[in-house]
Amino acid sequence: MTTPFPAPEERHDPYAVLRLPEFRRFISARFCITLAMQIQAVVVGWQIYDLTKDPFSLGLIGLAEAIPSITVALYAGHVADMVPRKRIIMTVLAVLLFCSLALLAYTLDVGHVLRVWGTLPIYAIIFLSGIARGFMGPAVFSFMPQLVKDRKLYANAITWSSTTWQAASVAGPAIGGLVYAFGGVTMAFGVDAALVLCSFLFYSFIAGRPLPATEGPKLNIKESLQTGLKFVFGNQIILSALALDMFAVLFGGAVILLPVFASDILKVGPEGLGILRSAPAIGSVGMALFLAYRPITHNAGKKMLWCVAGFGACMIGFGLSNVFWLSFGLLLISGLLDSVSMIIRSTLIHTFTPEHMKGRVSSVNNIFVGSSNEIGSFESGLAAKLLGVVPSVVFGGSMTLLIVGFTAWKADKLRKLSF
Incomplete structure (x- = not known):
């Protein structure tokens, strides 16, 4: 009697999804x-700080975006599970294009009426874009798996x-800083608007998808939101993982204070x-490309915890540094570590969440993580106002280390997670 040879293991194809035209x-x-959003963030941050010379004003940018984003988040998740996702995305992009054009108008002669109000119109535009981005997150998150279909x-x-x-x-950020430095704020916002338009056109060539089939009777909005919250x-x-x-991000992020470091501490300009x-992001891209070839499967939870701890340590080092290239290196490593955490978190949410609930679960994710970027910006600005710029960054990194230790102690299932 012969023993059959074992079937060979299925070879990992790092380019599998790139073979799908609509995913491209x-x-x-x-x-x-x-x-576009990165260019806008750099230019708005530099513009606000140039006008006010107040780090707290930078924190208010994050607050202006976070408040509307958090306010609409749960409803946006419900909408993403009830309305075709492409329709939501196209509407949001139209609103974001309007916001980019409004920022452009503020810098032109036609914007002199707005400029008499100082920085208030800029905050108002960011507030509106925060509403739009609150709807964008759940729609994009739940639309992507519909393009892929195969859960593997x-x-x-x-x-x-x-x-x-x-x-x-x-x-x-590099393009935003360079265009702002050599072409001016008007050109920078013009590039921003053109890129939003390009995104709109790319999405227009993707076929819409029907909503996934729901389980059980149709729920009203209250029941729908309760179901999503109970699941999470x-x-x-x-x-x-969300917490x-x-x-x-709430305590460890220092991105909103970078104009202060660039202008007053490192003295490197826009x-x-x-x-x-x-x-x-350079660190994140390098790590993401590596993970495309070597995906994380074993001990994913432990790796996530160690990477978040490393992120906090990098923030402490960045806060204490007054050497440009050392600061750059620490930020690069922080992005590398943050990429691991983000990919693990996104993978586990997509893996453990039913298709018909992904909009609502994504909205909770946006409240926990997405909006914490903006709230973290406000916290950083406020802490810098009260403690000083450097102590506030060191304090935030130290708090991140404490949070990792507490999570590792309490969340045993996350600690043992493997895919």
Whole structure:
């Protein structure tokens, strides 16, 4: 009797999702809108600080975006599970295009009526864009798996989507700083608006998808939101991963204070600001490309905890540094570590969440993690006002380390997570 040879292991294809034409259009659209938002963030931050010379004013930018984003988040998740996702995305992009054109108008002669109000119109435009981006997150998050279909490709799709986002985050700040420095604020906002339009056009060439079939009777909005919240808060792995990233970003992020470091501590001007803003994303792109070839499967939870701890340590080092290239290197390493955490978190959410609930679960994710970027910006600005810029960054990194230790102690299921 002969013994059959064991079947060979299925070989990992790092380019599997890139062979899908509509996924390529999706990541191209995401690249353009991310590039636009990064350029806008750099230019608005420098413009506000140039006008006010107040780090607290930079924190208010984050607050102006976070308040509307948090306010609409749960409803946006409900809408993403009830309305075709492409329709939501196209509407949001139209609003974001209007916001970019409004910022452009503020810098032109036609904007002199707005400029008599000082920086208030800028905050108002950011507030409106915060509403739009609150709806964008759940729609994009739940639309992507509809383009992929095969659940085995989720991790690959998330990795390439993350790589695209991070690549735009590398190029965006550098382009924004350089265009602002050599072409002026008007040209920078013109480039921003053109990229939003390109994203709109890429999405227009992706076919719409029907909503996934729901389980059980149709729910009203209250029941729908309650179902999504119960799912998240009843799943220790998802909840602990969201909470870990939320508090790490809330306390550990120092991006909003980079104009202060570039202007007053490192003294490198808007060109240096663009380079510093790009540093975390450069690290993230490098790690994401590595993970496309070597995806994380074993001990994912432990690796996530160690990477968030490393992120906090990098923030402490960055706060204490007054050497430009050392600061750049620490930000680069922080992005590398943050990329691991983000990919693991996104993969576990996509893996453990039913298709018909992804909009609502994504909205909770946006509240926990997405909006913590903006709330963290406000916290950083406020802490810098009260403690000073350097002590506030060191304090935030130290708090991140404490949060990682507490999560590792309490969330045993996350600690043991493997894919």
